[in-house]
Amino acid sequence: MPEGHSVHRIANQFEQSFVGHRIEASSPQGRFAAGAEQLSGATMVDSKAVGKQMFLEFDNGLFLHVHLGLYGAWDFAGQIATGASMAETRTRRMATRRAENGKDPETGKDPETGKAAETGTPAHVADDDGEHSMASIGAPRTRRVRMAEQEKQEDDLESFPPEPVGQVRVRLLSDTAVADLRGPTKCEVLDAEGVDTAISKLGPDPLVDSPKKGGDRFVAIAGKKRTPIGLLLMDQSVISGIGNIYRAEMLFRARLNPHTPGTEVPEETLRALWKDWTKLLKSGVELGQMMTMDGLSKKAYAQALKSRADRHWVYHREGLPCRVCGTNIVMEDMGGRKLYWCPVDQA
């Protein structure tokens, strides 16, 4: 599945194109008919991501909770955001949240209730395409974007809303946009209490928790466990949003042996991991893809953005020479997933 960055991007897309709109919910596939009925007719008032989970809040007090799992995806069509406007949304959301949280985000004393600030935000009509988009000249009224592990811009639409294609678990339709969900591992209606319960099981997320509080929480949990750091990074109750690619890459970037027990990772290294995740997550949200290498020449960077094979230090590079020392990258199973690492640099 999409790791944390994709889920935040999707939440941003909802924020920008659906929040403030009345929604017709349906389940073309039928498997979510009851849930869709509970939500239909309500207005979406908030959209937020925590790790790989997303929560869409409606003005009837209910939430749609979605986890995409391994191959779930949202297809958006209509007046929707693309490219650069997505990054803008993130910036606006972060600023709003900071403002809402008030004076003392570090102590967390005063959570504040109001999430109302954004609910009055007028519909944001898709503006010009960003740097990665196509088809911006001639400004089509509606367009279609798939948001999943990879995003892809599809053809402009002739009619709105488009016919649902394939197994669509949920369709959310507003006056200006439509979102189709397919293949999720989790799709349910929750009340506020259910949302709190779900979020309470999750470790800190750099785009939700403050740098200090989030970092402290991660260090406290991870530093106490004898579990290998390679498993801790994938444990969503320890830190939110990291998946198999970011795991391998973060371990390499820290030159850390994946088998090191959490208790034996120096605290400053744990802090550095949190900081690195913050950086990678933000970059992933802005870029719309995982770029885990840095220090690249302009040319190498451009190439990396084009081809997935050039974007990572170790992921999916079994048997290939380490980009730093030339040793062959090894692959092993850790936690039922493929782990790639350099046995020399990460000795």
Next chain:
DNA sequence: CATCGATGTTGAG
């Protein structure tokens, strides 16, 4: 065109 595997999680055994 058929098969495989994947950036994930749950729950049965």
Next chain:
DNA sequence: TCAACCTCGATGG
């Protein structure tokens, strides 16, 4: 520990 979930791009014939 492993199958199931349910989708689709990549791969091979």
